[in-house]
Amino acid sequence: MDVVELSRLQFAVTTSIHWLFTVLTLGLVPLVAVVHTRAALARTPEKRELFERMARFWGQLYVINYALGIVTGLVMEFQFGLNWSGLSKYAGNVFGAPLALETMIAFFAESTFLGLWIFGWGRLRRGVHAALIWLVALTAYASAYWIMVANGFMQNPVGHEVRGGTAYLTDFGALLSNPNTLVALGHIASAALVAGGLFMAGVSAYHFIRRTRHTAFFRGSLRLGVATAALASLPLYPFGEAQLKEFAEQQPVKAALFDGALDRASRAALEAAGGHAPPEWLWIPAKVMVDLGWVLSVAPLVALVLLPRDLLVRFRPTAWAMVALVPLPFAASVCGWLFREIGRQPWLVYGELTVAEAVSDVSPAAVLVSLVLFSTVLGALAVADWVLIARSAHRGPEGVRLGAPEPEPAPWEDAVPEWLDSGPDGRSTAATARRGT
Known part of the structure; x- marks a missing residue:
């Protein structure tokens, strides 16, 4: 593999792994904010x-x-400079501003609000404390928006002009209102809320399978998760259809591949004319995404009908079905990302900058080493994440450490024995100190 293919593979691996974290982050934080508000x-x-x-x-x-x-x-951000320096040279004046805003929001504002929320239990007023988690949710979605502004520019470059081989921003409003950005953000937000809702519902159903004694706790969580997933599933398909319409206008080859109209004859004719066709295997993740999308659109609605009288978890097959739904939104999201990104190849900025032109001038060996290291580290983080989440979810409310009160000191730490607290003259040093002598 040459440096272009290795760099593409590295970015695909790291971004796919990071996206798994992002989906759960965006999907779960609004639900945490809802229950905290109800507590307040x-x-x-x-x-x-x-x-x-x-x-x-x-x-x-x-x-x-x-x-x-x-x-x-962090690893994903570094790769823009390490592996794709040509992108910074060509589109840094346009592309850099959204990435900088995303970094400031995610690593400063969002992290600050989250830190205050984590350490604010028992220290802040209830209303202020609940407002902090809403600020975390707001900044999380603002961060996602700025990332999609950058990605939307690569999919549908607008609001700029090219001078001397470099793109310069001329219309910031057009960049912010890029249809590709807005439609994709709606689809992503819907998918994330479906993922967060099914995650909450699946964990709750698992505890009902284990015959939990915290019935009110997990009944409320189950209802919130199912209701959120059901509501979010309604715009999921329309946003997906809107994206396909955008692709039909902006990237017709990608749309043809999705619709099955890009047969071998069309592919050969396109490549003979000097064009580029996406790889043939790309129809597989596209089909998986669509099939899973139908399941994720229908299953939450069925679960919503079965909520009354605990019918959803009273029968073990339906309860296990809720548990089995948990990984499906993540698989569908990764498949959708593969289709969105690979389908526009060989362009990095569609119609203006190719991947080969954007790749950094580094040796294949260096990229291979970084690919192995990054994949190993990020893969270990992903495994650690799901192991820690699974353990915490399995323990239930008893294993919660967030916001727990400080442990009471042991009885033997409350008082010092008088024989140990006496001075050379036999008098208590504590009593002497209190008298100031």
Whole structure:
């Protein structure tokens, strides 16, 4: 493999792994904010305690995913300079601003609000504390928006002009309102909320299978998760259809591949005319994405119908079905990302800058070494993330450490024995200190 293929493979691996963290982050944080708000507004101590325990439990799972996901995001950001310096030279004046804003929001604003929320339990007023997690959710989606502004420019370059082989931003409003950006963000937000809702519902169903004694806790979580997934599934398909219409106008070859109209004769004619056709195997992730999308659009609605009287978890097959749904949104999201990105090859900035022109002037051996190292580290982080999340989810509310009160000192630490606290004259040093003598 040459340096171009190795660099593409490295970016695909690191971005796919990072995306798994991102989907759960975007999908889970609004649900944590909802339960924390219900705790802040609860009128009875019993309700307040229940919703606070829910916020701490689901918040702990969110924090685990966020902490490990930040590291994968750093690796992904570094690759723009390490592997794709040609992109910075050509489109840095346009591409750099959204990435800088995303970095400031994610690594400064979002992390700051999250830190205040983590350490604010028992220290801040209830309303202020609940507002912090909403600010975390808001900045998380703002961060996603700026990433999609950058990606939307690569898919559909707008709001710029090229002078001397370099792109210069001329219309910031056009960049922000790029149809490719807005439609993709709607699709991603819907998919993330479906993923977060099914994750919450699946973990809750698992505890019902284990005959949990925390029935009110997981019944409330199950209902919130199913309702969120059901509502988010409604715009999921329309946003996907809107993206295909955008592709039909902006990237007709990609749209033809999706519709099955790019047969071998069309592919040969396109390549003979000097064009480029996406790889033939790309129809596989496209089909997987669509098939899983139908499942994810219908299953939450069916689960919503079965919620009354706990019918969804009263029968073990339906409860296990909810658990089995948990990984499907993540698989569909990765397949969708593969189709979106690989389908526009060989262009990095569609119609203007090719991948070969954007790759850095480094040796294949150097990229291979970084590919192995990055893949190993990020793969280990992904495994660690899911192991830690699975363990915390398995333990249930008893294993929550987020927001837990400080442990009481042991009885033998409360008081010092008088024989140990006496001075040379036999008098208590503590009593002497109190008298100031």
